[in-house]
Amino acid sequence: MGKTFATLCGRIIRDASPEEYPSTEHRKKKIMLCSQSCLDSFLEEPTILCKVHLKSEKTAQQIQQELASVLDSWRKFYDSSKKSD
Numbered sequence: 001m002g003k004t005f006a007t008l009c010g011r012i013i014r015d016a017s018p019e020e021y022p023s024t025e026h027r028k029k030k031i032m033l034c035s036q037s038c039l040d041s042f043l044e045e046p047t048i049l050c051k052v053h054l055k056s057e058k059t060a061q062q063i064q065q066e067l068a069s070v071l072d073s074w075r076k077f078y079d080s081s082k083k084s085d
């Protein structure tokens with residue numbers, strides 16, 4: 001059983017082990033990236049990937065709630081596309 005988590009670069013990884021994805025620490029926060037090349041570009045220029053997050057200034061709880069609702073919409077979308085088959 002994997003976990004669902006969001007990477008800093010904006011991807012939602014489903015059913016995966018976070019340990020298998022590259023991560024680093026930035027301002028005492030653990031940051032997940034989807035690939036080694038994403039991690040490399042983050043390490044090269046952290047502010048570029050961070051901008052998106054800093055701009056919104058959302059709390060972790062808000063981000064989690066949004067993530068849950070995005071996943072919920074996806075589930076509904078997949079369910080309805082199955083029915084129309």
Ligand SMILES: [Zn+2]
Pocket residue numbers: 007009010011033034035038
């Ligand atoms: Zn990425």
